[in-house]
Amino acid sequence: MALTLYGLPGSPYAWRVQLLLEHKGLDYELHKVDFGGGELRSDAYRAINPRGKVPVLKDGDFTLYESLAILEYLEDRYADSTRLYPGDPQKRAVARRVICEIDNYWLPPMTQIFENVYFKPNEADWDEQAMTEGRAGLSKELAHFESLVQGDSFVSGEFGAAELCLYPMLAHLPRYERRRESLALTREVGPGLRALMKRVESQPYFDKTFPAHWR
Numbered sequence: 001m002a003l004t005l006y007g008l009p010g011s012p013y014a015w016r017v018q019l020l021l022e023h024k025g026l027d028y029e030l031h032k033v034d035f036g037g038g039e040l041r042s043d044a045y046r047a048i049n050p051r052g053k054v055p056v057l058k059d060g061d062f063t064l065y066e067s068l069a070i071l072e073y074l075e076d077r078y079a080d081s082t083r084l085y086p087g088d089p090q091k092r093a094v095a096r097r098v099i100c101e102i103d104n105y106w107l108p109p110m111t112q113i114f115e116n117v118y119f120k121p122n123e124a125d126w127d128e129q130a131m132t133e134g135r136a137g138l139s140k141e142l143a144h145f146e147s148l149v150q151g152d153s154f155v156s157g158e159f160g161a162a163e164l165c166l167y168p169m170l171a172h173l174p175r176y177e178r179r180r181e182s183l184a185l186t187r188e189v190g191p192g193l194r195a196l197m198k199r200v201e202s203q204p205y206f207d208k209t210f211p212a213h214w215r
């Protein structure tokens, strides 16, 4: 098998790449990195990603990190398989813009929240200012992305990279609330985004990508 994805179950960046690989119908091996065992800090791993993060894609001798670079690579390299972007240049540009918006505007407030709720076991250590700012930022982004949905995707009649890149970020919201119920962000997920999530969840490959420890 030529393709190997290095991922961590539940990592939104690795999850998006797995969804993209599945959507394209590509055969790949999933290597679950041993986070607790320090694999990301090992010399062998740093050789494939000096930043020590997932995802990494290996394609034969070629290795690539950064999920969005991997997305573009898959689309270019495996152009004959299911397309991740719309064929029309303007629609394709809109899908790419949505992905830029996810990484430039959604991820910063999301990071403010997850750095506390996931990585600080003692709630007393949480940065409350970051939590408040993160919550306000995500609330604003939920409204913005809701306004972009047309039916159940970001480009009417199309489905692919933009929806699959956002899905894992939305899927984490209930997990944050399990750590702090008062965040109450899931109730701000509007009908358009709910429909989009449902569309992702109805893909035949979806279950295979769902983090086993979330079940």
Ligand SMILES: N[C@@H](CCC(=O)N[C@@H](CS)C(=O)NCC(=O)O)C(=O)O
Residues within 6 Å of the ligand: 008, 011, 012, 013, 014, 040, 052, 053, 054, 055, 065, 066, 067, 068
């Ligand atoms: N911009 C990167 C972000 C990758 C990233 O932050 N991955 C996280 C997992 S969600 C990671 O590997 N964190 C481990 C660490 O920093 O030690 C991408 O899009 O691939």
